[in-house]
Amino acid sequence: MKFALSVLCAVLPLAAQDVKMPVGLDKLGAKASEVVDVSLDGALLQLAGRFLSEKDPDEANVKRLVGGLKGVYVKSFEFEDRDQYKESDVEELRAQLRGPAWARIVSARSKKDGENSEIYLKTDAGQISGLVIIVAEPKELTVVNIVGFIRPEDIRDLGGHWGIPKVDIAPVKPGKNDKKEDEK
Amino acid sequence: MMDDFEQQIKAALAKKEPSPFFEARVLGAAKRQARDRRASARMWWASAIAAALLVTTGSAWQYEREAHEQAAGREAKARLELALKITSVKLQKISQKVEGI
Numbered sequence: 294m295k296f297a298l299s300v301l302c303a304v305l306p307l308a309a310q311d312v313k314m315p316v317g318l319d320k321l322g323a324k325a326s327e328v329v330d331v332s333l334d335g336a337l338l339q340l341a342g343r344f345l346s347e348k349d350p351d352e353a354n355v356k357r358l359v360g361g362l363k364g365v366y367v368k369s370f371e372f373e374d375r376d377q378y379k380e381s382d383v384e385e386l387r388a389q390l391r392g393p394a395w396a397r398i399v400s401a402r403s404k405k406d407g408e409n410s411e412i413y414l415k416t417d418a419g420q421i422s423g424l425v426i427i428v429a430e431p432k433e434l435t436v437v438n439i440v441g442f443i444r445p446e447d448i449r450d451l452g453g454h455w456g457i458p459k460v461d462i463a464p465v466k467p468g469k470n471d472k473k474e475d476e477k
Numbered sequence: 478m479m480d481d482f483e484q485q486i487k488a489a490l491a492k493k494e495p496s497p498f499f500e501a502r503v504l505g506a507a508k509r510q511a512r513d514r515r516a517s518a519r520m521w522w523a524s525a526i527a528a529a530l531l532v533t534t535g536s537a538w539q540y541e542r543e544a545h546e547q548a549a550g551r552e553a554k555a556r557l558e559l560a561l562k563i564t565s566v567k568l569q570k571i572s573q574k575v576e577g578i
Binding site: 333337343344365401412435445452458459 | 546
């Protein structure tokens with residue numbers, strides 16, 4: 294009985310997270326000049342939600358967005374030099390996203406800049422139940438895993454609100470090495 | 478007849494010596510009463526102090542718990558803000574890149 298309980302306790306957080314962040318990613322912290330590691334499970338999200346005001350329109354918007362979430366996990370590494378991480382560090386994560394529940398909706402690769410960005414969505418019975426973003430840049434690697442009902446545009450549109458900067462980069466002119474896949 | 482009655486009255490009103498230790502018993506009873514009153518007062522004060530301590534400790538615990546929850550909530554909110562900031566910025570960049578290509 295005790296064994297069954299301990300196994301259940303060990304498995305439950307993984308089930309909540311659904312996609313497991315590769316252990317290899319944590320090792321990158323030693324090489325990185327800046328590391329951001331945010332791990333918010335359902336209970337912490339609920340707690341954070343209680344401190345979001347209904348009166349402030351921006352906070353109310355975030356509160357509504359967070360209401361459908363079960364977990365938010367972000368790992369971001371910034372390096373002083375290029376090529377401090379390997380493709381294999383992210384491959385373990387990509388392997389988990391090859392299951393039938395997951396679909397890669399965006400993959401933008403720029404050989405010129407050495408950037409590779411991917412967005413994956415998980416759907417259950419027609420409902421979005423997970424979002425994973427992998428952004429691999431020469432000196433930066435960011436992995437975001439959001440569990441629960443979320444639409445990428447809802448988070449993107451937070452730009453310019455609640456202290457979140459609105460990114461305004463100049464449109465990129467297509468280069469011969471740039472490739473775009475937009476699978477949905 | 479009258480003599481009998483007088484005799485009875487005299488016998489009834491005759492000065493009797495108290496039983497031995499009568500004074501000690503009276504004084505003992507008085508002391509016991511005083512002691513019981515003191516004990517009762519002590520018990521009342523002890524109960525009042527215990528109740529006051531309970532209320533104070535309970536309030537302090539509640540305050541501490543609320544302060545701890547406030548701190549944890551603020552921390553969780555800050556972490557959520559950071560996570561959403563990173564996610565939003567990355568999504569905006571991807572979105573603009575995809576639209577720009």
